[in-house]
Amino acid sequence: MPDPIPADAVILRELRPGDAGWLVMRHGELYHRDEGFDLTFEALVAEILAAFIRDHDPAFERGWIAEHGGRRLGSIFCVRAxxxxxxxxxxxxEPEARGTGLAKRLIETCMEWARARGYGRMVLxxxxSHRAACALYARHGFLLTESRPVRSFGCDLVQQSWEIDL
Structure with a gap:
């Protein structure tokens, strides 16, 4: 196993050609492997990305790709809701970058950017089942506002809504 990558050695950059395909692929692969999600999850990710690429307002919406040495390690997006x-x-x-502080850096970058654009609240x-992500949201002040059982992506899940005042 390679040495962990320090989060501060990772660059956060804007989307460029090839990133959308990678995001669809990695979401599909990782969520299938870890959660058993079916192809409808990939379709959702592709739809979100297509809408973002076609219609986003760069003054108020942004996506970041985390990269180290030319390898993509993660992503986060802020869109108007x-x-x-x-x-x-x-x-x-990415699994190899978990536990390095990268997730914390991505969340904080997204929240700071939203605050700087005048957003007063952030939702997600x-x-x-995404326990590590939920714990990270809670540590950053997000509050769980709704939790309900659903059948999505070929699985029985408990869908959650979280929000924070910025």
Whole structure:
């Protein structure tokens, strides 16, 4: 196993050609492996990315790719969810970069960027089974606002909504 990559050695950059395909692929592969998600999850990720690439307002919406030595290690997106409300989306950290502080850096970068754009609140949805991500959201002040059983992506899940006042 390679040595851990320090989070401060990772660059956070904007989306460029090839990143969307990688994001769809890695979300599909990792969520299938770890959660048993089916192909409908990849379709959702592809739809989110297609809408972002086609329609996002760069003054108020942004995506970051975490990269080290030319290797993509993660992502996070901030999109508009309504007046004064930002939505955190497509948060992903490659298994080899977990536990390095990269996830914390991605969350903080996204939240700081949203605050600087005048967003007063940030929301996100996830699943209860993503325990490490949920713990990270809670540590950063997000509050769980809804939790309900759903059948999504070929699995029985507990979908969660979280939010924070920025």
């Amino acid at each position: 309504g007046k004064g409300v930002a939505k955190l989306r497509l948060f992903l950290v 949805w996830t699943h209860e």
